[in-house]
Amino acid sequence: MSKSKQAILRFYNTASRSIEEFTLPKDVPAVRMYCCGPTVYHYAHIGNLRSYLFEDFLRRTLEYFDYEVNHVVNITDVGHLTSDQDEGEDKMEKGAERTGKTVWEVAEYYTQAFFKDIDLLNIVAPTLWCKATDHIPEQIDLVQKLEAKGYTYNTSDGVYFDSLKFDRYADFARLDVENLQKGARIDMGEKKFVTDFALWKFSPADSQRAMEWPSPWGKGFPGWHIECSAMAMHHLGPTLDIHCGGTDHIRIHHTNEIAQSECATGQTFARFWMHGEFLRMGESSKMSKSSGDFLTLKVLLDQGYHPMEYRLLALTSHYRNYLNFSFEALDSAKDGLRNLHRRTDPLIGKATAISSDSALKWQHDFKSAMSDDLNTAKALGILNSMLRSDLDDGEKSALVLDFDKVLGLQLDKTMPEKAKQSSLATEEIEALIAQRDQAKAERNFIESDRIRDELANQGIKLQDTPQGTIWESE
Numbered sequence: 131m132s133k134s135k136q137a138i139l140r141f142y143n144t145a146s147r148s149i150e151e152f153t154l155p156k157d158v159p160a161v162r163m164y165c166c167g168p169t170v171y172h173y174a175h176i177g178n179l180r181s182y183l184f185e186d187f188l189r190r191t192l193e194y195f196d197y198e199v200n201h202v203v204n205i206t207d208v209g210h211l212t213s214d215q216d217e218g219e220d221k222m223e224k225g226a227e228r229t230g231k232t233v234w235e236v237a238e239y240y241t242q243a244f245f246k247d248i249d250l251l252n253i254v255a256p257t258l259w260c261k262a263t264d265h266i267p268e269q270i271d272l273v274q275k276l277e278a279k280g281y282t283y284n285t286s287d288g289v290y291f292d293s294l295k296f297d298r299y300a301d302f303a304r305l306d307v308e309n310l311q312k313g314a315r316i317d318m319g320e321k322k323f324v325t326d327f328a329l330w331k332f333s334p335a336d337s338q339r340a341m342e343w344p345s346p347w348g349k350g351f352p353g354w355h356i357e358c359s360a361m362a363m364h365h366l367g368p369t370l371d372i373h374c375g376g377t378d379h380i381r382i383h384h385t386n387e388i389a390q391s392e393c394a395t396g397q398t399f400a401r402f403w404m405h406g407e408f409l410r411m412g413e414s415s416k417m418s419k420s421s422g423d424f425l426t427l428k429v430l431l432d433q434g435y436h437p438m439e440y441r442l443l444a445l446t447s448h449y450r451n452y453l454n455f456s457f458e459a460l461d462s463a464k465d466g467l468r469n470l471h472r473r474t475d476p477l478i479g480k481a482t483a484i485s486s487d488s489a490l491k492w493q494h495d496f497k498s499a500m501s502d503d504l505n506t507a508k509a510l511g512i513l514n515s516m517l518r519s520d521l522d523d524g525e526k527s528a529l530v531l532d533f534d535k536v537l538g539l540q541l542d543k544t545m546p547e548k549a550k551q552s553s554l555a556t557e558e559i560e561a562l563i564a565q566r567d568q569a570k571a572e573r574n575f576i577e578s579d580r581i582r583d584e585l586a587n588q589g590i591k592l593q594d595t596p597q598g599t600i601w602e603s604e
């Protein structure tokens with residue numbers, strides 16, 4: 131019996147606002163999965179990285195359930211204006227101004243920085259990374275198709291999609307289009323309707339842009355939305371099985387992707403739409419250790435955290451819920467990872483077959499959690515309970531490796547050096563030791579043992595000497 135027959139995958143589909151059973155059409159051999167990638171004009175914020183972690187949990191789960199996945203992620207290395215309304219500055223050119231590099235150098239530099247973050251977080255690389263600047267002909271081709279079908283009009287600054295010609299435009303994001311139109315009359319420029327959007331922008335006649343290409347409409351550059359439709363359909367065909375992105379993309383970017391793709395092909399663009407919710411920055415993270423509001427993975431690493439601690443933090447909350455980021459939460463993840471390693475490190479190299487009824491039951495429970503719209507927090511709980519159970523070490527070891535195919539916490543290796551460092555400050559450790567001394571003086575040995583164990587979990591070893599308690603950190 132194949133694994134995929136044992137549990138049915140269920141995912142929340144933004145298109146229907148409901149949990150649906152995921153299957154592949156009979157003639158499709160691999161999951162056609164497209165995820166919106168980064169605009170490479172700056173480092174990725176840890177909030178952006180949470181989205182890629184969610185997509186990694188999804189990709190790994192599909193593979194765990196024996197699906198092959200054809201996973202495509204784009205790199206936006208051209209254009210992408212700072213506002214969704216096709217106005218404002220070009221993010222790439224802004225990045226070039228800020229750094230004194232050319233736009234091409236900016237794109238290359240931040241693409242490499244992004245790849246490094248992905249690698250550090252143990253995110254499986256997609257089957258294909260594709261760059262917008264490598265797909266200009268495909269984008270022009272798609273705009274021409276829409277033009278030939280009468281879905282476009284030209285203004286003095288570009289070719290626009292005529293959103294009123296697509297009946298279902300408002301459906302995906304449940305937009306109240308009439309009210310939007312009433313509210314936005316002033317800053318629409320030459321657009322006919324508020325939800326119309328640029329497919330191709332003309333270069334200004336009086337200045338040379340850093341990135342521009344010839345087209346049937348003269349020199350210019352593609353709109354942001356057309357890039358994703360063109361690349362997704364070029365590499366995966368007119369219909370995708372899963373399209374992912376952040377919830378911020380629902381209203382405009384994904385709505386526009388659907389409009390232009392479905393008008394061009396007459397087919398459903400994506401069968402499942404899955405969206406990761408935001409990371410919310412708590413007050414403490416703004417005030418204490420962060421450098422302003424812009425928290426990158428590198429900032430976390432510079433402060434002594436390990437990438438797996440951030441990965442574990444992302445696993446503790448469901449991808450459709452806000453994750454409140456704070457350094458306290460990250461410290462808890464640090465403790466969580468250390469506690470996991472205390473149990474998994476001694477199991478390394480001991481894996482046997484997973485064959486007993488109780489081992490199979492743990493595996494079944496883990497699968498059920500992940501098949502339930504990626505319930506990663508529950509899956510982690512099952513891992514922890516399994517490790518505390520009386521299962522023999524061989525099967526425990528095998529289950530750790532099995533679960534880690536999805537969790538990706540690198541539990542096949544011993545605890546990283548960085549994770550060994552206690553998150554407790556010296557004063558906190560000493561306060562706990564004083565409490566323990568007090569408990570001992572009161573002959574409350576249950577309490578004094580509890581404190582000793584709590585410190586041991588933090589990697590703090592105590593030694594009672596005639597001069598008092600001394601402690602050392604692992």
Ligand SMILES: [Zn+2]
Nearest residue numbers: 166167358383
């Ligand atoms: Zn996109």
